[in-house]
Amino acid sequence: MSAQIKICGVTTTEALEAAIGAGASYVGLNFYPPSPRFADAETAGLLGRTASGRIPLVGVFVDPTDEEIEAAVAHADLAALQLNRTTALRRLRIRERFGLPVWAVIEVESHLDTLAVNHIDAADFMLWDAKTPKGSALPGGMGHSFDWSLIASVTPPLPWGLAGGLDPQNVAEAIAATGAPLVDTASGVERAPGVKDAALIRAFCMAARAA
Template sequence: MSGALPLTRRSMNDTRPASAIKICGVTTRDALDAAIHARATHVGFNFFPPSPRFLHLGQAPALAAQAEGHLVRVGVFVDAADDAIADAVAAARLDAIQLHGKEDPARAAQLRARFGKPVWKVMSVAGPDDIARADLYAGTADFILFDAKTPKGAALPGGLGLAFDWNLLRAYRGPLPWGLAGGLSPANVAEAVRGTGASLVDVSSGVESAPGVKDAELIRAFCLNARGA
């Protein structure tokens, strides 16, 4: 599958289902198979070692091959060095690079130029100023993913099942296509899509039976509800 992202800007008045669904933090063949069969469009491979969803480089080639032709492969990084990103890009045959740390627009542009891959920037949201900061990445990133800001001192930058006030996106008309993450589950994804007009929804802990353990039935339900919003 090519790295092209089937994502466009959408307005709050757009009531169509999300056009893309990303199952993030996949580490096993069974979980990846569930995502493929549920007709997700993207898979996230997490290369942040402290995460319970961390994917070792040795496991990446087999999962990359399994996803080939079915899912866009997105690598998740947190303030990672170039060499670490290069190793993951090669091992997982990544189609896109997702930055979930403190990477500024210059860093996003640098990685975009070096690797020739679309760059996603996660914006951690607690208030309206966090939404507005996404505009700074115009011309340096390709896609914005709005996620909930984690509590100060948290060991992980995401994947904690936290949500932010989706009403903060009501007036957003940014220059880049964007998606929604944070606290999504089969129970609320349809509401989230209807309430925000997000072109992509991203889920990790919301389809798990335990931290890092994906549940095939929850993946199926999430994708079904996202498409039916």
């Protein structure tokens, strides 16, 4: 069975249509204002209406307040909440309050980072992602990858996926190296920060399915 695919940081209907047409499994909407992929209320509403009944949307947040999640849910029919840099207790409270599946993110740079998988509580799904450079305001979407061999022998206790620097050229290799059942890309299908390229989206999905 081929890996599922998440195209993250979509901000236009053109990119959304490209993801749907290419057979993506999920589209991610980024609700973190410092990101070049930030979806404001108007954008989220438009994409939510366009995606409705066609592809599930995952809301991407960085240690959000309840009010930020409420606003996002009000504008887009989110199927799940991806919570970056959020504690297990906070994830639990968010899951209880909003009743949506929670995706947790583990940022990896060294073997020590992978040990966090043993304490990945209050989540329904997890993503391995690359740890971004110190001082960066962004938790991902910067095109950085990590050493995939670090997770090759780790068995997560949850359904999981792989993110971090994936693009049409390396996604097949990443799936072969890790056995990832889901792959997630943002900058890897862009021609400029936050600007998705339909041809790259199609190429990524084709490469992932063929792996």
